[in-house]
Amino acid sequence: xxxxxxxxxxxxxxxxxxxxxxxxxxxxxxxxxxxxxxxxxxxxxxxxxxxxxxxxxxxxxxxxxxxxxxxxxxxxxxxxxxxxxxxxxxxxxxxxxxxxxxxxxxxxxxxxxxxxxxxxxxxxxxxxxxxxxxxxxxxxxxxxxxxxxxxxxxxxxxxxxxxxxxxxxxxxxxxxxxxxxxxxxxxxxxxxxxxxxxxxxxxxxxxxxxxxxxxxxxxxxxxxxxxxxxxxxxxxxxxxxxx
Amino acid sequence: xxxxxxxxxxxxxxxxxxxxxxxxxxxxxxxxxxxxxxxxxxxxxxxxxxxxxxxxxxxxxxxxxxxxxxxxxxxxxxxxxxxxxxxxxxxxxxxxxxxxxxxxxxxxxxxxxxxxxxxxxxxxxxxxxxxxxxxxxxxxxxxxxxxxxxxxxxxxxxxxxxxxxxxxxxxxxxxxxxxxxxxxxxxxxxxxxxxxxxxxxxxxxxxxxxxxxxxxxxxxxxxxxxxxxxxxxxxxxxxxxxxxxxxxxxxxxxxxxxxxxxxxxxxxxxxxxxxx
Numbered sequence: 001x002x003x004x005x006x007x008x009x010x011x012x013x014x015x016x017x018x019x020x021x022x023x024x025x026x027x028x029x030x031x032x033x034x035x036x037x038x039x040x041x042x043x044x045x046x047x048x049x050x051x052x053x054x055x056x057x058x059x060x061x062x063x064x065x066x067x068x069x070x071x072x073x074x075x076x077x078x079x080x081x082x083x084x085x086x087x088x089x090x091x092x093x094x095x096x097x098x099x100x101x102x103x104x105x106x107x108x109x110x111x112x113x114x115x116x117x118x119x120x121x122x123x124x125x126x127x128x129x130x131x132x133x134x135x136x137x138x139x140x141x142x143x144x145x146x147x148x149x150x151x152x153x154x155x156x157x158x159x160x161x162x163x164x165x166x167x168x169x170x171x172x173x174x175x176x177x178x179x180x181x182x183x184x185x186x187x188x189x190x191x192x193x194x195x196x197x198x199x200x201x202x203x204x205x206x207x208x209x210x211x212x213x214x215x216x217x218x219x220x221x222x223x224x225x226x227x228x229x230x231x232x233x234x235x236x237x238x239x240x241x242x243x
Numbered sequence: 244x245x246x247x248x249x250x251x252x253x254x255x256x257x258x259x260x261x262x263x264x265x266x267x268x269x270x271x272x273x274x275x276x277x278x279x280x281x282x283x284x285x286x287x288x289x290x291x292x293x294x295x296x297x298x299x300x301x302x303x304x305x306x307x308x309x310x311x312x313x314x315x316x317x318x319x320x321x322x323x324x325x326x327x328x329x330x331x332x333x334x335x336x337x338x339x340x341x342x343x344x345x346x347x348x349x350x351x352x353x354x355x356x357x358x359x360x361x362x363x364x365x366x367x368x369x370x371x372x373x374x375x376x377x378x379x380x381x382x383x384x385x386x387x388x389x390x391x392x393x394x395x396x397x398x399x400x401x402x403x404x405x406x407x408x409x410x411x412x413x414x415x416x417x418x419x420x421x422x423x424x425x426x427x428x429x430x431x432x433x434x435x436x437x438x439x440x441x442x443x444x445x446x447x448x449x450x451x452x453x454x455x456x457x458x459x460x461x462x463x464x465x466x467x468x469x470x471x472x473x474x475x476x477x478x479x480x481x482x483x484x485x486x487x488x489x490x491x492x493x494x495x496x497x498x499x500x501x502x503x504x505x506x507x508x509x510x511x512x513x514x515x516x517x518x519x
Contacts, residue, residue, distance in 0.1 A: 117359060117363035118363060118365065120314075120316050120363060121359065121365070121422075123314065123315065123316060124314050124352075124355075124357040124359075124426070125356075125376070125377035125381065125425070125429060126349050126350075126352045126353045126377065126381045126429070127376070127377060127380065127381060128381075129345075131380055135376065135380075136367070136376075140367055217367050218367050218409075218411070219366060219410065219411035219412060220366075220411065
């Protein structure tokens with residue numbers, strides 16, 4: 001065991017490089033996906049067909065094609081058309097487009113799940129459509145969409161592993177190198193599992209905190225009963241305030 | 244405001260409005276259909292400024308639809324609605340019925356406030372924030388002015404101490420009083436009350452109705468009220484309109500309609516409601 005650990009220790013710099021690459025891909029991809037999801041999701045809830053129909057087509061296209069093929073297309077086909085992107089940009093772009101399309105559907109359905117009375121009350125106060133979406137509807141939809149977005153974010157983290165096909169040395173690629181260097185398949189892949197799990201857990205903690213905050217803004221969380229413990233336990237807060 | 248509808252008389256109204264001024268609300272040949280289902284047909288009536296009118300009738304008779312049409316939450320399939328003499332959503336242009344642009348419609352709905360059965364307070368805002376949102380962003384009031392006004396209104400509805408609460412922490416009756424204050428914060432000339440006590444526990448109904456009674460006594464806001472609270476209707480309204488199947492069956496002062504209805508249908512409806 002000692003020599004395994006020293007092999008791991010010796011491999012530390014490469015491994016942390018891999019973790020950094022994976023985290024950058026995850027955060028970059030998630031940020032891009034969120035922007036795309038907002039634009040497409042809002043376009044799909046407008047009453048205007050000229051906005052909604054193209055958005056829906058884009059969403060269906062990127063949901064219906066494989067992430068790996070999208071990645072290859074950006075990396076191998078775009079250069080044939082004269083556009084050369086570095087692997088990191090390709091990776092982030094492919095993840096953003098693919099997960100953005102899934103998240104757009106979450107944004108759309110969350111907005112549609114906000115009580116119709118909220119739209120009507122906003123209209124009765126003569127709020128403009130842009131204002132009512134930004135100040136009334138979106139903050140409520142946001143609380144609804146976070147759990148689904150958290151699931152997609154963790155899928156995105158795990159999805160980043162495909163970038164090793166386009167020469168990026170991410171966590172999966174580094175684990176593969178560790179396996180070859182240490183000669184121990186069990187050890188290397190177990191280390192890989194553990195690191196991915198810890199990363200996913202950290203993301204989940206972050207998303208749970210966001211959800212708590214969003215729900216508290218809606219007056220839905222009993223702040224004394226939820227707290228840090230329920231965040232760390234990866235649970236939804238149990239306590240509901242009077243509804 | 245100059246009349247844009249010369250040559251057309253406002254039918255059916257005997258309200259207190261002065262002769263020569265435009266009615267606060269006027270329906271002209273209004274029709275509302277949901278698919279094949281005709282909810283309102285060829286409806287004509289007017290409400291004078293300052294008048295309080297209660298709409299009664301069995302569910303499905305189109306009372307709530309009338310309020311929702313005035314608030315532009317539904318679009319009318321035919322006809323015109325005039326607010327203070329000017330067209331609300333459609334106007335007659337070159338002999339054709341033409342929709343007005345949304346921005347212009349929104350400018351007109353500023354004169355109209357509505358209180359809903361389900362309160363519909365914004366849960367992502369505190370009580371005070373609910374009250375200042377529209378005055379600040381629609382009327383362009385400063386935050387300080389809007390807040391001062393909000394506090395005055397909360398005081399009037401007996402909730403001065405709830406300014407910083409979340410709506411979810413309030414009882415139904417309190418939420419509805421906040422919703423009334425929120426509508427009043429926009430200084431509406433017309434207030435639409437859509438079954439505002441129907442979702443409340445019985446012991447909370449009076450608090451809300453008393454706030455509205457006081458409002459009716461102290462202001463000259465035009466009110467259109469849909470309610471099953473007949474005593475309240477008697478107390479605040481000068482006029483009651485009985486609806487049946489999307490048409491006005493009877494229209495007159497509450498004393499007359501409640502004690503001496505002309506139609507069998509009205510008498511039946513009233514005895515059913517009063518039996519509850």
